[in-house]
Amino acid sequence: MATQPLIRSDHLFDTVELSKWELEQIMERAAFWEKNWRPGQAPFAGRFAANLFFEPSTRTRFSFEIAEKKLGLHVLNVNMEESSTTKGESLCDTVKTLSALGVEVVTVRHREPEAIQELLTEDTGCKIINAGAGKMAHPTQALLDLYTMKKHFGSLSGLKVAMIGDIKHSRVVRSNCWALGKFGVQVIFSGPESMRDHELEKIASYLPFEEAIREADVVMMLRVQLERHHEQLFVSAGEYFKNYGLSIERFQTMKPDAIIMHPGPVNRNVEISDELVEHPRSKIFAQKTNGVFIRMAVLERALGGVQR
Known part of the structure; x- marks a missing residue:
């Protein structure tokens, strides 16, 4: 079982863009975290993540939040009904604002896949993880x-x-x-x-x-x-x-x-x-339990590996 951290820092929109090797590496890192994580560990202490959910979610949103906190990240859960997107601000500008405030990775759930895909083409300053895009990808x-x-x-x-x-x-x-x-x-x-x-x-x-x-x-x-x-x-x-x-x-x-x-x-x-x-x-x-460790691995990948 590989124990070296993933060093690639990248967005994640869908599995179609991942090679078999990348899928294996993410699962290996999930297994690593499942076996080795202990309370008090905080490899990403002092760094920030934000969760933007435009659709209802219980398992995915809380699973990401727990994964983020297990990694030591400070977590911002943005209430989209109270965000500036309700005033006409674009989603890209919202994410750029979060980046300017110090957020490095953003998980997004949206009923319109194009909204998430647009974030991947813009230089928002954040790594984007798709937490559910309409009926297209999860x-x-x-x-x-x-x-x-x-x-x-x-x-x-x-x-x-x-x-x-x-x-x-x-x-x-x-x-x-x-x-x-x-x-x-x-x-x-x-x-x-x-x-x-x-x-x-x-x-x-x-x-x-x-x-x-x-x-x-x-x-x-x-x-x-x-x-x-x-x-x-x-x-x-x-x-x-x-x-x-x-x-x-x-x-x-x-x-x-x-x-x-x-x-x-x-x-x-x-x-x-x-x-x-x-x-x-x-x-x-068991799927729900395993989701936390997979999301720890995906967040680690987005942030470029564990900080030693």
């Missing part, structure tokens, strides 16, 4: 998913991962596809006809729900993203669970060593039976 979620799989199976090569549910509106699917493909993982899609994405199906096959569950080593259930639907795509939560939810009966058809994952937030008894969320073969809460 790189740190994909990284923590890979890390969770690798910890459980020992290797990613040869795995078959089924992503089931709201494929069309999921940024998690896209970032996972790019990353998993670099490790030879076979990705399978399944879910309601109204939630399929035929462009994505050019790179991964679509299977009927029951078949996808039987074949997969990882069954990743996806949240039904009602906030991104412009029309009603199913009759009711009960009807969705009946047709596309991971029930106890469907769970029993999975491979005996297959695991359950979900990027969250989980709609219990909609995407997955309540009893399965904390099942021993569920990695849903």
Whole structure:
């Protein structure tokens, strides 16, 4: 296991821009922090990070904040409803202002991917980490998913991962596809006809729900993203669970060593039976734990490595 800090200082928009080596290095650094971090360590003491979330978030925002504080960073959580963007200031100018005040790295979640992409083309003075861009990209979620799989199976090569549910509106699917493909993982899609994405199906096959569950080593259930639907795509939560939810009966058809994952937030008894969320073969809460260490590694990468 490599223990030398990542020395590259860079933005992170999506996993498609990362090589297999870079993905491996980030996971190795996450493993390093998971094994070696102790209370009181502060390798980035005296340096500043800011979190700008234009969409609701619990896991990702707090995960980044905890990761930042574990690294010793001073953290600014900007309330975007009270920021100068409500007065007409551009997001670029907001980030440039933060840079002028001493902030070095900014995590951003925005419903418009172009807003984050623009920051990458401007000289804002800050390193930018995408914490969720519309339905386009969520790189740190994909990284923590890979890390969770690798910890459980020992290797990613040869795995078959089924992503089931709201494929069309999921940024998690896209970032996972790019990353998993670099490790030879076979990705399978399944879910309601109204939630399929035929462009994505050019790179991964679509299977009927029951078949996808039987074949997969990882069954990743996806949240039904009602906030991104412009029309009603199913009759009711009960009807969705009946047709596309991971029930106890469907769970029993999975491979005996297959695991359950979900990027969250989980709609219990909609995407997955309540009893399965904390099942021993569920990695849903392990994903959340692993997310802190992955985000520590990503922040370290953005800031150019640990200060000795």
